[in-house]
Amino acid sequence: MQRIYNFIYRFRAVINLLVALGISLLLIFNQDAKQVQHMRGKLLDYAAVLYTPIQWLDTVFTAQKAYEDLAQRYIAAQVHINRLQSLANENNRLREALGFKKLSSFGVIPANVLSKSGPGLLISLSVDQGTKDGVEMLAPVVDANANLVGKVVALGDESSLVQLINDRNFRVSVREMRTRTIGILGFFDPGYFRIENIPFNTKVSIGDSVVTSGFSDIFPPNIFIGIIQMVEPELEGYVKSIRVEVASDFNRLEEVFILKKHGN
Secondary structure, three states: OHHHHHHHHHHHHHHHHHHHHHHHHHHHHHHOOHHHHHHHHHHHHHHHHHHHHHHHHHHHHHHHHHHHOOOOOOOOHHHHHHHHHHHHHHHHHHHHHHHHOOOOEEEEEEEEEEEEEEOOOOOEEEOOOOHOOOOOOOOEEOOOEEEEEEEEEOOOOEEEEEOOOOOOEEEEEEEEOOOOEEEEEEEEEOOOOEEEEEEOOOOOOOEEEEEEOOOOOOOOOOOEEEEEEEEEEEEHOOOOEEEEEEEEOHHHHHHOEEEEEOOO
């Protein structure tokens, strides 16, 4: 049945032409008015029967075309909605960034993350700001919430390479906020951050905050790094090490902020 409908729909113009031609021939060669009228009625009935499936097929194909158009518009609208949602999320991140605590002697250069690399020789990311924008070698880098991300280790005119703090060669002097204990933070196997050689009698606790100490030419004091996750004894109880859960999520970084000393 579907094949018949498709055939009729495909050749509907030819069929209509043949019907019209038949009616014209009858009108020309038949002089009996009654017979002409009778045949005209029959042909009209035939044409009505023939036209009904054609009209139905027109409706079906029109509905199909309308459905396809609506589907395309829906997809386009959904893409636009997703884009607006992405822009809204980006706007929220930037609004949060504007609210992070100011570092008294440093300005901020916002940068977009272009790419990430690792875990090869250097775990890093590239950003779209360079020397033309005032970025300097070894400049500290933070995320939108002012959590430490890393430092600049290579410069181009319009881009920079940032070594992340989860690179195993990265070290930073840190301070535990409550007891003011100083140590060196690094990233160690099998994959966690640790502060080593802390005096055993130091009263650090799980949940205490860890920030940069300021005992560095690179990092200013009080940049937030994370919280203490675990305290472990070492060397027969003389010293202990501290595991730290860092605050920054390196897998979700889209924008970072490069710190720049005022007046440079």
